[in-house]
Amino acid sequence: ADVKKIAVIAGDGIGPEVVAEAIKVMKKTEELFGYRFEFEHGLFGGIAIDEKGTPLPEETLAICKKADAVLLGAVGGPKWDNNSKELRPETGLLGIRKALGLFSNIRPANVFDCLKEASTLKPEVLEGTDLIVVRELTGGIYFGEKFRREGANGQEAVDTCVYNVTEVERIVRQAFEIAQTRRKKLASVDKANVLETSRLWREVVNRIAPEYPDVELEHVLVDNCAMQLLRRPSSFDVIVTENMFGDILSDEAAMLTGSIGMLSSASLGEGAFGLYEPVHGSAPDIAGQGISNPIATILSVALMYRLTFGYHDAAEAIEHAVKEVLDAGHRTGDIAVDKSKAIGTVAMGELIVNAI
Amino acid sequence: ADVKKIAVIAGDGIGPEVVAEAIKVMKKTEELFGYRFEFEHGLFGGIAIDEKGTPLPEETLAICKKADAVLLGAVGGPKWDNNSKELRPETGLLGIRKALGLFSNIRPANVFDCLKEASTLKPEVLEGTDLIVVRELTGGIYFGEKFRREGANGQEAVDTCVYNVTEVERIVRQAFEIAQTRRKKLASVDKANVLETSRLWREVVNRIAPEYPDVELEHVLVDNCAMQLLRRPSSFDVIVTENMFGDILSDEAAMLTGSIGMLSSASLGEGAFGLYEPVHGSAPDIAGQGISNPIATILSVALMYRLTFGYHDAAEAIEHAVKEVLDAGHRTGDIAVDKSKAIGTVAMGELIVNAI
Numbered sequence: 001a002d003v004k005k006i007a008v009i010a011g012d013g014i015g016p017e018v019v020a021e022a023i024k025v026m027k028k029t030e031e032l033f034g035y036r037f038e039f040e041h042g043l044f045g046g047i048a049i050d051e052k053g054t055p056l057p058e059e060t061l062a063i064c065k066k067a068d069a070v071l072l073g074a075v076g077g078p079k080w081d082n083n084s085k086e087l088r089p090e091t092g093l094l095g096i097r098k099a100l101g102l103f104s105n106i107r108p109a110n111v112f113d114c115l116k117e118a119s120t121l122k123p124e125v126l127e128g129t130d131l132i133v134v135r136e137l138t139g140g141i142y143f144g145e146k147f148r149r150e151g152a153n154g155q156e157a158v159d160t161c162v163y164n165v166t167e168v169e170r171i172v173r174q175a176f177e178i179a180q181t182r183r184k185k186l187a188s189v190d191k192a193n194v195l196e197t198s199r200l201w202r203e204v205v206n207r208i209a210p211e212y213p214d215v216e217l218e219h220v221l222v223d224n225c226a227m228q229l230l231r232r233p234s235s236f237d238v239i240v241t242e243n244m245f246g247d248i249l250s251d252e253a254a255m256l257t258g259s260i261g262m263l264s265s266a267s268l269g270e271g272a273f274g275l276y277e278p279v280h281g282s283a284p285d286i287a288g289q290g291i292s293n294p295i296a297t298i299l300s301v302a303l304m305y306r307l308t309f310g311y312h313d314a315a316e317a318i319e320h321a322v323k324e325v326l327d328a329g330h331r332t333g334d335i336a337v338d339k340s341k342a343i344g345t346v347a348m349g350e351l352i353v354n355a356i
Numbered sequence: 357a358d359v360k361k362i363a364v365i366a367g368d369g370i371g372p373e374v375v376a377e378a379i380k381v382m383k384k385t386e387e388l389f390g391y392r393f394e395f396e397h398g399l400f401g402g403i404a405i406d407e408k409g410t411p412l413p414e415e416t417l418a419i420c421k422k423a424d425a426v427l428l429g430a431v432g433g434p435k436w437d438n439n440s441k442e443l444r445p446e447t448g449l450l451g452i453r454k455a456l457g458l459f460s461n462i463r464p465a466n467v468f469d470c471l472k473e474a475s476t477l478k479p480e481v482l483e484g485t486d487l488i489v490v491r492e493l494t495g496g497i498y499f500g501e502k503f504r505r506e507g508a509n510g511q512e513a514v515d516t517c518v519y520n521v522t523e524v525e526r527i528v529r530q531a532f533e534i535a536q537t538r539r540k541k542l543a544s545v546d547k548a549n550v551l552e553t554s555r556l557w558r559e560v561v562n563r564i565a566p567e568y569p570d571v572e573l574e575h576v577l578v579d580n581c582a583m584q585l586l587r588r589p590s591s592f593d594v595i596v597t598e599n600m601f602g603d604i605l606s607d608e609a610a611m612l613t614g615s616i617g618m619l620s621s622a623s624l625g626e627g628a629f630g631l632y633e634p635v636h637g638s639a640p641d642i643a644g645q646g647i648s649n650p651i652a653t654i655l656s657v658a659l660m661y662r663l664t665f666g667y668h669d670a671a672e673a674i675e676h677a678v679k680e681v682l683d684a685g686h687r688t689g690d691i692a693v694d695k696s697k698a699i700g701t702v703a704m705g706e707l708i709v710n711a712i
């Protein structure tokens with residue numbers, strides 16, 4: 001098979017631990033399915049600030065650009081929280097999204113059977129919840145001009161939210177296409193009763209919609225969506241929205257599943273290239289203790305196999321292995337009911353590798 | 357007693373029905389407590405569009421400006437949803453906030469005992485939830501410059517989010533002061549890792565905080581707040597945030613209580629003047645049937661008594677009457693478990709009036 005280049009950016013906190021297990025899983029699929037991967041590691045986030053003086057070193061970006069896919073652990077931690085903007089891990093995150101043209105963030109929010117009880121929502125409300133938030137990732141208020149100026153009432157700060165037709169069109173098309181492969185329902189979320197960017201957004205959605213007649217479309221205002229996610233989570237299939245709303249709603253959706261430690265995500269650009277990472281953060285409080293849960297990162301590999309490489313069999317094998325290990329009752333501390341029986345990161349990784 | 361002028365804008369849908377009951381409650385307190393109110397009615401929202409060709413007629417604004425407080429029902433409905441911007445009810449809402457200088461939206465989110473089960477959250481998670489979202493209401497991306505322009509990639513839309521130090525300071529001070537009267541905890545919500553307006557916001561909060569040493573302050577990123585509201589709602593006391601984030605989070609908070617049909621709100625400016633309205637919408641689907649729930653509007657009167665007039669005894673009497681009627685098992689359709697036993701708007705209003 002041809003060699004696929006994987007850029008590995010383990011990052012901070014528990015990032016390196018969980019990524020190590022995900023790589024073992026990839027190696028196991030090399031053996032079993034005959035794939036070939038070449039891994040190249042890059043520094044990113046807090047560790048890159050410490051070692052290179054910038055959260056996103058040129059070398060790391062170069063490694064990513066040469067790669068077919070990126071596997072990311074997690075970045076950030078209190079150590080860098082009070083740094084100036086240029087020296088913050090988040091700045092690296094925004095930089096890598098922009099530099100790699102990753103305009104689409106795919107955030108599945110589904111419920112793991114064994115974690116149903118972990119949700120703060122009633123089980124009967126959660127029943128059947130399986131949605132994907134498609135978040136625009138390189139536009140909007142995140143990347144518009146920002147500055148300070150002297151105004152009539154003292155200093156003021158300005159952020160600019162900009163969207164052009166092309167940016168909206170590509171993300172909305174992607175969302176329609178994803179909906180076509182699922183339950184064929186798309187909720188487009190905006191604030192068209194207030195924002196000009198939202199009015200443009202809605203116009204584009206309405207113009208494109210007739211090309212996807214098999215998909216049922218609804219427009220939902222962002223405040224209403226924040227409510228409906230709580231009231232009827234299972235009624236959503238695909239949600240598409242702009243960057244800032246997507247940041248908030250994808251986290252709300254993830255949390256309501258109760259399975260946040262298990263959720264994977266993909267950030268995609270044009271073509272098959274993608275960056276894959278767990279939804280959870282760098283968890284500095286438990287880093288280095290070998291007790292973190294590698295499942296979200298391992299499932300991010302499955303997502304990579306599906307979306308970037310079309311390795312559907314192996315993706316299924318991974319997902320199935322995870323299910324098997326969980327069904328057998330194995331748990332890391334974060335998802336264990338009886339914490340005294342919790343197993344560590346490496347043990348969980350090994351069990352999954354063996355189950356593939 | 358001196359006469360208090362009340363501007364009444366009943367609005368659309370169920371607005372007139374629920375406002376009528378709230379006025380009966382006010383009249384009862386005139387009798388019992390010796391207050392004197394003078395009511396002047398104004399057209400607003402959809403009905404004003406139909407009758408006057410604008411959602412916020414000059415006369416209505418004049419009535420509000422002369423008044424000591426405004427009682428608002430609800431505005432909007434599908435009939436006006438596809439109107440151009442100038443002819444939409446929401447435009448009236450934004451207009452009245454700006455024209456009356458209502459920079460602060462107070463949104464209590466608490467759980468009514470009889471509605472605990474109505475929440476989609478587990479009762480044990482909800483237990484003790486009693487928070488207030490203090491939302492900045494006349495700044496930010498709602499009121500910044502908005503326009504279209506031709507860009508390199510076709511047409512683009514622009515919204516501008518602006519905050520000055522004065523705007524942030526006054527709302528944050530108000531939130532600190534509210535926290536001082538409660539459990540003395542303030543969560544300031546921003547997106548300081550991305551937005552310049554949020555960085556200004558956080559600077560102001562940190563500068564002011566030492567003046568309120570008895571209040572415990574935490575900074576919470578907006579995406580994290582959307583999650584924490586779900587995970588630990590009862591741990592929040594007062595949340596203060598900017599306009600757009602407040603729109604989303606106050607609705608999320610309201611919905612998680614399960615009591616959205618019962619929640620009141622206040623919009624305040626400098627001084628004692630305020631606009632009071634239920635959190636629920638105009639519910640056009642049930643308008644005119646006499647089955648809507650007037651309790652949120654009646655409780656908005658109690659909020660008006662407390663915040664604008666300092667009529668604490670009467671506020672308590674109203675709140676107590678509501679509790680008594682609910683405890684006796686009376687329910688409107690929206691909150692009834694056994695819908696066949698539900699009572700109507702007028703019957704509910706009468707029960708509460710008699711219980712005061």
Ligand SMILES: CC(C)[C@H](C(=O)O)[C@@H](O)C(=O)O
Nearest residue numbers: 090091093094247549550579
């Ligand atoms: C760290 C932050 C800049 C980032 C974002 O807001 O995009 C994060 O919250 C995320 O969702 O990946």
Ligand SMILES: CC(C)[C@H](C(=O)O)[C@@H](O)C(=O)O
Nearest residue numbers: 193194223446447449450603
């Ligand atoms: C109708 C709309 C403009 C308004 C807002 O976003 O402020 C509403 O959602 C609210 O919260 O009062």
